[in-house]
Amino acid sequence: KKSELRIITPDVGGGFGPKAFVYREYPLVLEAAKRLGRPVKWAGDRTEHFLTDAQGRDNVVKAEMALDKGGRFLGMKVELLANIGAYVSQYGPFIPYVGVTMSTGVYDIGAIDVSVTGLYTNTCPVDAYRGAGRPEAALLLEKLVDACAHDLGLPVEDIRRRNFIRPEQFPYRTQTGRLYDT
Incomplete structure (x- = not known):
């Protein structure tokens, strides 16, 4: 259910930057929860962020x-x-x-x-x-x-x-x- 989806982004200095976007992991977590029939948690680490999340200016x-x-x-x-x-x-x-x-x-x-x-x-x-x-x-x-x-x-x-x-x-x-x- 939509009401059971929580995306938590800790305080990183404002409501801008990389935390504003929908990343590919979000729908994958939903699909995994649907297939398993139970809650699924995903947590990205700093290295993953630097390698895959949206970057600024080039x-x-x-x-x-x-x-x-x-x-x-x-x-x-x-x-x-x-x-x-x-x-x-x-x-x-x-x-x-x-x-x-x-x-x-x-x-x-x-x-x-x-x-x-x-x-x-x-x-x-x-x-x-x-x-x-x-x-x-x-x-x-x-x-x-x-x-x-x-x-x-x-x-x-x-x-x-x-x-x-x-x-x-x-x-x-x-x-x-x-x-x-x-």
Whole structure:
């Protein structure tokens, strides 16, 4: 019976990460209990977790930024290769999509060209962990902004200030469809 199924995940620091997913052991335990006609207990250990449970983030990204002579961002290009793992997990394919929708961050970038390719590999499935695509997008963008400042010989705070979305632009819709409002 459904009422007799208990999945216990000890306190591991919040309601996110690997404990949110349905793993293959859960239905197998149910099937074993059904066949045996009695309760069955399964407990995974830390080694099993590291070898089989969903892992977070495995992207390779190439990005470029077009700027005018004054250091204003004109356009951005992102090519993202996303490892999905050997099997599709619950949110795995959605994570790179969420990440690229955040590619422009807090900057007014007039054009963007984004390519995402999901790759099946021989690794554990990849799934959502704290931010699911957003931290990767922020790191990529800010490292790219740093490189732009360096290439133009500008202080990083100046190039950021020049390109922030201005207050009068709100509500602001990014080139990837995100709506920002105050």
